[in-house]
Amino acid sequence: MKKISLLLFCLFAVGLITAQQSQDVLLTIDGKPVYAKEFKRVFSKNLSIIEEDEKQDVDEYLDLFIDYKLKVIEAEDLKLDTLPTFTGEYNIYKKQLARKFINQSEVSSQLLEEAYDRLQQEVNASHILFNLAADASPEDTLKVYEQALKVRNEILASDKDFSSFAKKYSEDPSARQNGGDLGWFGVFNMVYPFESGAYETEVGEISMPVRSKFGYHLVKVNDKRKNEGEVTVAHIMIESGKDDEAAKEQIEKLYTQLQEGAQFEDLAKQYSDDKNTAVNGGKLNTFKRGRLNSEKFEDAAFSLSGEGEISKPIQSKYGWHIIKLLKKDAVGTFEQEKFILERNIKKDSRAQLIASEVLAKIKSTYNLKEDDSDLSYFKKNIEKNITAEPWEDRELTSIPQKDLISIKQEGKTYADFAKYVASRQKQSTKFKNTNDALEAWYEDFKDGFYREYHREHLEEVDQEYAHVIEEYKNGLLLFDLMEKKVWNAAKEDSIALQNYYQKHQSDFVSSPKIEGVIASASNKSLLKKARKALKKNELEEVKENFEEVIFNSGEFGINDSSLPENFKVKEGVSKIYQNNGTYVVVKVNEVEKAETLTFEESKGQVISAYQNELEDRWIASLRAKHKVDVNKATLAKLKKEFE
Incomplete structure (x- = not known):
C-alpha cells in the first residue's frame, strides 16, 4: 500500500469533544472506544485534498487510522507531551489559535463587507467641530450635542454657505481658512464614526451631530465619486x-x-x-x-x-x-482586497466594536458568581482617596481569603483585586472619588477574568477549535515520535544502512541518460531541413547552415524537461516533436543504460527505504502490543455512506 506523508497522518488528529456515548463506536483499542464520527470527519477531509487517482477505500483508510491512533498512544505512553520542547511550541500555537477563534464575530464580517462597499466610493465633505472630551460627563455631552443641533437647524433655515457657519462656529482651527472643507477621502482616512456619518449622508445633505473622540461634528457631504484606485x-x-x-x-x-x-x-x-x-x-x-x-x-x-x-x-x-x-x-475583488481591509480594521477604532461583541458573547456563555458585587469590603476598608494620593494593597487588613469572582471552580480572590486596584491606581485617573474608581476598575477586572477563563476553556465550548488544536498537538507528537523511532534511528545506524544496501542493491540504480543533441525551432519546415542535415553532416556544419535553430548538446537524463514527453530513447535522429511551445528533434549518439549506484551515491535513497522498513516493523510491533477490535456493523454503515 502506498505510504501517505506525515502531514496526511496529522489530519487524523481529532478531539473526542461531544457527548460520545450517543455516537457509534467504530473500534476499540485496549477496550477504549474510538467513534465513527471521528473517522468520518478525517476521512472526508482527506478525500478533499488527495488526487482522484490516489484515493483509497474505507478499509485502507481504516488501517491508516488505526496506525495513527496507535502512534499517538505510544507518544503519550513515552510522555513526549511533557517535554519542554513540545509544551513550549504547543502553548505558543494554542494562544495564537485561540486569539484567532475568539476574535471571530458577526460584527467583524459585517465590518469587512461594509469597508469593501465603502472602498468603491470616495466622499468630498466639509464639517463643523464642537469639541468634547472623550470622557466627558453625560451633562456636558448633552450640552454640546444640543449646541450642535442648534447650529444645524440654523444652517438649514439659512441661505448662506456651509463654509460661513464653519468659520463662525467650528472649533477646528483650520476652519478659519478652509471653511471646514476636508476635500476628498475614502474608507479608513477618517475616524470611523466620522467616516460613517459621511458615507451615510446623501450628497448636499447635512448629517445629524456625529460623535467621535474629538467631539461632535456636523458633516456636509459635497459630492461622491467612484474610487478609481x-x-x-x-x-x-x-x-x-x-x-x-x-x-x-x-x-x-x-x-x-x-x-x-x-x-x-x-x-x-x-x-x-x-x-x-x-x-x-x-x-x-x-x-x-x-x-x-x-x-x-x-x-x-x-x-x-x-x-x-x-x-x-x-x-x-x-x-x-x-x-x-x-x-x-483599480479596486480589486472582495477576495483580493480582503487581507488589507482586515489589517486596517484591526488598526482602526472598528476593532473596539469587534472586541465589545466578542466580550458580550463570552459573558453570555458563562455564569459568573460574585461574592461582593457592591465591593462593600473595599469601600469600607480603603480609607484614602485613591484618585488623589498613593495607596498600596498591603494597607488592607483582614482581607477575606476567598474568591471575589469565580466561574465553576476557578476564580480571582479579594487579594487579586486589591493588587489590581493598586496597579490601576498608579496610572492617571479621571475619577472623582474612590468609589467611582473601584466600580469602574471592578468591571475591567471582571472583563479580564472572563477573557482569561474563556481562552483557557475554549476547547470545551468551541468544537472546531478543539479539533484544530488537537490536530496540531498530535501532529507535534507524531513528529517527535517518528524522529525518535524511525528517522534518527535510520540515519544514525550506519551498519544497518550498509546491510540494507547490500540486500537491496538492485533497487538503487541510476536513471538512463542519452548523449546527443537537441535541436529546437519555432518554424517546423526549417526544423525538417535541419533534421535531414543532422542525419548526414557533423553538428558544427549543421549549426553554420541553420543559424535560426537552437542546438543543445551534451548528456540528458530521460526525464530532462528539454526532452519531449513520450520520447522514444534509441540511437539516431528522432522524429519531430512538439515540446514547451516549440518543435524539437533529438539526435541520440549514445544511450547510457542504468547502472547500480554505489552506497555513497544512493545513500539518501537507502536512508528513505530503510526508514520505511523500520516504520513497517515498528507498526507491526504496535499492532501486536495493543488489542484492536473493529465494529463491523458500524464499518458497514460508513462504507455505505461513502459509496
Missing part, C-alpha cells in the same frame, strides 16, 4: 516662474521630442525641474486621488488608461507637466 506615474515638470510663456514653449518642445521617439526617462533626468524625481526618470510614488494637492495633475494622471501612455502638456499651480502612466490599479 491608484496610479503610478512619471512626469517632466517645467516651473512657470515669472515667464509662463517660456515654460510652456519648453514643455511643448519636450513633448515634440517624445512624439519623435525620445526616451521619457532621459528627458526627465535632463530637463525636469522636479529634482527629487528627475534622478529616477520622473517617477512619483504611487498615489490615490486627493493625495497630491493638485486636482488638475490628478485628473490628467487618472485619465491615462494604457501603461506607457503619455499625456499632452498640462498646467498645474506648480508649473507645466507631461505625465507618463507606469501602472494603474
Whole structure:
C-alpha cells in the first residue's frame, strides 16, 4: 500500500469533544472506544485534498487510522507531551489559535463587507467641530450635542454657505481658512464614526451631530465619486516662474521630442525641474486621488488608461507637466482586497466594536458568581482617596481569603483585586472619588477574568477549535515520535544502512541518460531541413547552415524537461516533436543504460527505504502490543455512506 506523508497522518488528529456515548463506536483499542464520527470527519477531509487517482477505500483508510491512533498512544505512553520542547511550541500555537477563534464575530464580517462597499466610493465633505472630551460627563455631552443641533437647524433655515457657519462656529482651527472643507477621502482616512456619518449622508445633505473622540461634528457631504484606485506615474515638470510663456514653449518642445521617439526617462533626468524625481526618470510614488494637492495633475494622471501612455502638456499651480502612466490599479475583488481591509480594521477604532461583541458573547456563555458585587469590603476598608494620593494593597487588613469572582471552580480572590486596584491606581485617573474608581476598575477586572477563563476553556465550548488544536498537538507528537523511532534511528545506524544496501542493491540504480543533441525551432519546415542535415553532416556544419535553430548538446537524463514527453530513447535522429511551445528533434549518439549506484551515491535513497522498513516493523510491533477490535456493523454503515 502506498505510504501517505506525515502531514496526511496529522489530519487524523481529532478531539473526542461531544457527548460520545450517543455516537457509534467504530473500534476499540485496549477496550477504549474510538467513534465513527471521528473517522468520518478525517476521512472526508482527506478525500478533499488527495488526487482522484490516489484515493483509497474505507478499509485502507481504516488501517491508516488505526496506525495513527496507535502512534499517538505510544507518544503519550513515552510522555513526549511533557517535554519542554513540545509544551513550549504547543502553548505558543494554542494562544495564537485561540486569539484567532475568539476574535471571530458577526460584527467583524459585517465590518469587512461594509469597508469593501465603502472602498468603491470616495466622499468630498466639509464639517463643523464642537469639541468634547472623550470622557466627558453625560451633562456636558448633552450640552454640546444640543449646541450642535442648534447650529444645524440654523444652517438649514439659512441661505448662506456651509463654509460661513464653519468659520463662525467650528472649533477646528483650520476652519478659519478652509471653511471646514476636508476635500476628498475614502474608507479608513477618517475616524470611523466620522467616516460613517459621511458615507451615510446623501450628497448636499447635512448629517445629524456625529460623535467621535474629538467631539461632535456636523458633516456636509459635497459630492461622491467612484474610487478609481491608484496610479503610478512619471512626469517632466517645467516651473512657470515669472515667464509662463517660456515654460510652456519648453514643455511643448519636450513633448515634440517624445512624439519623435525620445526616451521619457532621459528627458526627465535632463530637463525636469522636479529634482527629487528627475534622478529616477520622473517617477512619483504611487498615489490615490486627493493625495497630491493638485486636482488638475490628478485628473490628467487618472485619465491615462494604457501603461506607457503619455499625456499632452498640462498646467498645474506648480508649473507645466507631461505625465507618463507606469501602472494603474483599480479596486480589486472582495477576495483580493480582503487581507488589507482586515489589517486596517484591526488598526482602526472598528476593532473596539469587534472586541465589545466578542466580550458580550463570552459573558453570555458563562455564569459568573460574585461574592461582593457592591465591593462593600473595599469601600469600607480603603480609607484614602485613591484618585488623589498613593495607596498600596498591603494597607488592607483582614482581607477575606476567598474568591471575589469565580466561574465553576476557578476564580480571582479579594487579594487579586486589591493588587489590581493598586496597579490601576498608579496610572492617571479621571475619577472623582474612590468609589467611582473601584466600580469602574471592578468591571475591567471582571472583563479580564472572563477573557482569561474563556481562552483557557475554549476547547470545551468551541468544537472546531478543539479539533484544530488537537490536530496540531498530535501532529507535534507524531513528529517527535517518528524522529525518535524511525528517522534518527535510520540515519544514525550506519551498519544497518550498509546491510540494507547490500540486500537491496538492485533497487538503487541510476536513471538512463542519452548523449546527443537537441535541436529546437519555432518554424517546423526549417526544423525538417535541419533534421535531414543532422542525419548526414557533423553538428558544427549543421549549426553554420541553420543559424535560426537552437542546438543543445551534451548528456540528458530521460526525464530532462528539454526532452519531449513520450520520447522514444534509441540511437539516431528522432522524429519531430512538439515540446514547451516549440518543435524539437533529438539526435541520440549514445544511450547510457542504468547502472547500480554505489552506497555513497544512493545513500539518501537507502536512508528513505530503510526508514520505511523500520516504520513497517515498528507498526507491526504496535499492532501486536495493543488489542484492536473493529465494529463491523458500524464499518458497514460508513462504507455505505461513502459509496
